[in-house]
Amino acid sequence: MKARTMRRHLRESLKSLARNGWMTFASASAVTVTLILVGVFFVIMMNLNKVATDLEEQVEIRVHIDVAANEQDQKILGEKIEKISEVKSVVFSPKDKELNNLIESFGEEGEAYKLFEQDNPLNDVFVVKTTKPSDTMMVAKKIEKMEYAAKVKYGQGKIEKLFSFIKNSRNVGIVLIVGLLFTAMFLISNTIKITIVARRREIEIMRLVGATNAFIRWPFFLEGLWLGIIGAILPIILVTFSYYYLYDFLAPKLKGNFIEILAFNPFVYQISGLLLLMGALIGIWGSMMSVRKFLKV
Incomplete structure (x- = not known):
């Protein structure tokens, strides 16, 4: 396509946005409302996914070694566990360390357990982690x-309940986001259809003087792109500032815990880029679907 033709298409698309002010406002508002909801769901789902991943990484198998086992028996058991293909790591934890961990976990109340330091009743332990947390149950059964x-x-x-909850939460989140995106596409598509109907005579004249479908489509294609981008600006601003204050409020409170939310940078820039891209794609898709149907004159 020639540069002069592209400039003409750009000019026509911008003129159309200005001429159809209320239609532009309605289309951009449809995208804005939808992307605000999508942005909020993305922030929630991606942070839930981060928390879920952190929880999954905490999952481990603790293999208590029989007190009758000598060093050689322990070594053989450790080697057998390491040979399981789903196992990521095997760490030996002697019973003295286990007792110290127990005392520390109870704080001041743990002082009472120091009486067992001379005659430690605990077992030596192998701490096993799997490559995929979902393989934990299967590996545990093999070790048993x-x-x-x-x-x-x-x-x-x-x-089992944790993995089931995580899986269901992710599936529900995906369904909700996809549903919201299709709603936005439907709204933009119908809004642009009204614009095309209003300009149908103009399109017919262009067809009669020899304009190709591609030549007619381009301004509408670009119009949908602008509508999507304009509609994404407010959601990006709202999500950015809201997450800034949310992170500033929650991060200090969660510090020191094994649960953390995604850091403001680079997460907010990633979500902003994603919302801008989604807005553009929604606008383009809605425009293409409308033009495809209404150019059959």
Whole structure:
């Protein structure tokens, strides 16, 4: 396409936005409202996903070694666990360390457990992590069958519920976001259809003098792009400032915990770029669907 023709299309698309002020406002508002909702859902879902990932990384299998096992037996058990393909790491934790961890976890009340330092009743432990947290249950069952694995703990019952909740939350979030996007596309498509109907005579004249479908489509294509970009500006501003204050409020309170929210930078720039891209794509798609149908004159 020649540069002069492209300049003409750009000029016509901008003129159309100005001529159809209320239609432009309605279309951009449809995108704005939808992208605000999408932006909020994205912020919530991506932070929930971060929290879920952090929780998944905390999942581990604790293999209590039989007290009858000597050093060689422990070594053999450790090697067998390491050979399981789904296992990421195996760390040996002696019973003295286990007792110290127990004392520290109870704080002042843990002082009473220091009485057991001379005659430690705890077991040596292998702390096992899997490559995929979802493989935890399967790996635990394999280890339970091994010799000298006296007890295998991994939060049985709670872990299954956690993974189920995480999976369902992600699926629900995806469905909601996709539904909102299609709603925005439908609204923009119908708004641009009204614009095309109002200019149908103009399109017919252009067709009669030999204008191609591509030549007629381009201004509408660009018009949809501008509508999507304009509609994305306010959601980007709102999401940026809202997340700034949210992060400033929550980050200090969560500091020191194993749960953290996504850092303001670069997350807010990523979400802004995503909203701008989505706005542009929504506008383009809605315009293309409308023009495709109404150019059949």
